[in-house]
């Protein structure tokens with residue numbers, strides 16, 4: 001790869017403008033096809049039978065009655081998905097989560113599935129499947145599960161990362177530690193110390209589109225999968241491995257995706273749909289119900305976090321420490337570890353230590369949710385930081401500015417930062433008019449900052465130039481929120497042509513090389529890098545063709561503003577050739593003109609945000625209202641500013657829901673009590689104000705245009721910002737998310753009783 | 755179960771279909787008539803993604819039976835544009851980027867059309883409460899509200 | 913010679929020792945030498961390790977050269993949303 005990814009300051013003509021997205025017209029007319037909008041001839045309806053128990057041994061499954069029902073074409077259990085994972089523990093967990101093998105590990109765990117000629121028969125068939133369970137004691141709370149008396153979820157798991165190998169198995173799968181310096185020494189130097197424990201409840205990504213796919217497996221081992229996913233190439237790898245198919249013979253097409261936020265980075269029902277199709281010999285469509293989405297797909301971790309921070313009178317933080325316990329569902333994960341890495345990432349600290357514990361519980365397998373694990377850690381840390389500022393008598397923003405990480409600061413998770421945006425976002429927040437706006441009775445203002453890493457990764461794009469000079473761009477990162485528009489802008493920028501000349505599509509897995517999924521805020525960062533590279537490769541071809549047309553050496557041809565220019569006095573009479581002119585002659589100058597790019601987009605720049613919000617609390621009922629909300633975030637370079645704003649606003653809204661309302665509620669029986677949008681209430685239009693945004697652009701040195709990821713950071717600060725605002729409004733420190741009215745009232749009562 | 759024969763009008767066209775007595779209008783539209791613009795986000799009336807207008811009333815088509823459409827006039831997202839002329843709401847949703855993933859968009863457009871039919875100059879608060887039956891997880895609603903405000907202006911001028 | 917810090921759950925595979933001096937010119941060689949010394953790290957390499965070189969994180973560019981005296985952290989690969 002001789003592509004130079006370094007940032008070069010330049011003036012943009014397309015990047016930074018706000019055109020209409022290419023896929024928009026299909027979406028406002030109802031023509032766009034999402035996961036459930038696709039059908040195949042002869043397709044069957046797939047349905048999954050789920051465990052009603054939180055923890056139970058599956059002693060026997062009798063499917064004979066269901067199989068005999070007229071119209072049923074296939075019934076499967078774990079037997080039909082034999083273990084082909086070959087010692088790969090993570091893949092085995094994915095397999096077991098798709099279809100329970102020996103034990104049902106949570107309410108909603110799949111145990112069997114049917115394919116039938118219609119939905120009614122499929123539902124009837126599920127009722128005819130007899131499962132003999134031996135119910136086991138269960139545990140759903142993260143703190144209880146970590147206790148040594150808790151029911152064991154997997155007796156093969158011994159805590160990793162301890163100095164001595166433990167003698168007994170545990171629900172705590174791993175301990176990890178980060179930090180530097182000496183926190184004991186640091187706390188000894190502190191004049192003020194704040195120490196508190198916090199809890200956050202489990203939430204769901206809440207995408208409006210349930211998981212949906214259509215699977216078709218042929219007897220010759222070829223297969224097609226149409227699916228809503230954030231990463232069709234990753235789904236292909238996983239499904240091929242689990243089903244024993246050859247990856248290149250399984251063609252996965254990503255549909256339009258109705259929201260993912262990390263929840264569509266993992267396979268659940270797709271291997272089941274493929275196994276049903278293989279057994280039935282017909283295509284199978286499998287769409288989850290909303291109830292299934294809540295009970296069996298992706299929630300985030302529930303957490304319990306202890307934080308201790310000390311500072312000198314002058315406001316310098318001398319030491320910071322956190323212990324973080326994160327629930328992983330019934331399979332090991334690294335969620336607390338990420339929390340431990342991000343917790344103090346905003347600050348310049350001499351002495352810092354974080355310890356993470358991964359905890360198994362009888363809840364669905366934890367999945368990534370937008371900057372996974374960071375919002376909870378930020379909630380705990382930023383709450384304590386605020387409290388410490390109060391104790392010091394310092395303004396909360398000034399205290400943060402004084403301790404903010406800078407270029408050259410050693411991050412609490414290890415490396416030393418390059419140019420970063422935490423300081424500028426804090427300064428911008430400090431100077432924002434929102435900070436000076438008056439507050440009324442029962443209103444409080446809060447602010448908080450947040451950090452996220454951002455990823456790069458494997459990426460591949462194709463850029464094809466038609467004979468009429470129009471450009472098609474095929475990318476392999478799924479478009480979750482407007483990236484086809486951004487990438488078309490980038491192609492137009494690099495080629496020097498108009499945005500309207502470019503049309504971007506998301507290619508299927510058989511049309512393009514492997515791409516990592518759209519996660520970690522990598523979509524626009526990495527695909528724009530690959531698009532720039534592909535465009536530069538196309539320009540090489542265009543110059544060569546122009547040289548042929550002019551019959552001059554290619555070294556004498558440059559590319560400027562969408563035209564080949566013959567440079568030098570001697571070519572004074574050659575007028576520039578446009579991309580269109582060159583494309584029109586391509587048939588006789590060497591055939592189609594294209595640029596390809598396969599690269600690893602590494603060097604994604606970290607990103608920071610600062611949020612400000614005003615909350616009104618009704619002291620009688622504990623009800624809250626968001627009065628005003630402002631997001632300040634570094635984008636590196638905003639390719640399509642409107643969609644960058646959209647990411648900021650959407651992340652903030654999700655954070656607001658998490659902070660104030662959303663939570664998984666389990667009964668004593670271990671069953672989820674609110675698996676629907678009525679009882680798991682996400683913010684609606686009337687719950688929110690306009691969400692103000694301010695985009696900062698501190699270029700990422702590792703991207704030609706300076707782009708950083710923007711998708712995730714916006715969900716990191718809201719939990720803390722809102723908790724600080726509520727705490728300021730009611731004068732009581734809020735330590736449990738969500739701050740639902742009963743929790744706020746309980747906190748007020750506790751304070752009154754002293 | 756015996757099917758029910760239904761004659762109805764969808765987006766101005768006479769349509770006849772057979773459906774099961776317990777089948778929802780949403781399932782009929784999507785699975786029998788190929789009108790997949792209305793989406794199923796919940797199936798329980800909580801998300802508004804399946805919004806359609808029946809005889810001038812905004813309804814969740816997942817809560818209406820297919821058989822109930824007999825003799826009525828149903829309007830769906832597929833009938834919102836006139837030929838190649840987008841409805842002002844559709845145009846403004848595009849211009850304001852009032853959609854990210856777009857799964858909620860057909861429902862919002864139908865609900866907003868109903869709102870503006872009843873109240874051509876809604877305040878921001880009226881828009882927010884008028885659209886409170888529709889869930890969007892991507893946008894934070896900011897750009898949706900602005901698009902509806904802007905469309906209302908355009909439609910008043912027209 | 914570069915100094916490498918194994919971080920988070922990775923330090924456990926090297927018997928709790930986090931700092932290591934390794935003679936390696938690029939990420940590929942670094943991984944090979946570490947694996948020779950600590951076979952337990954191999955599954956982690958297969959699953960993916962993030963390498964922070966002077967503060968910039970590389971996940972997959974194994975040909976990335978390690979500048980002399982660079983500060984290198986190996987972190988477990990992260991999940992994103």
Ligand code: FES
Nearest residue numbers: 797799801802816
């Ligand atoms: S699908 Fe009808 S309201 Fe959600």
Ligand code: FES
Nearest residue numbers: 854855890891892
């Ligand atoms: S745009 Fe995705 S749910 Fe509204």
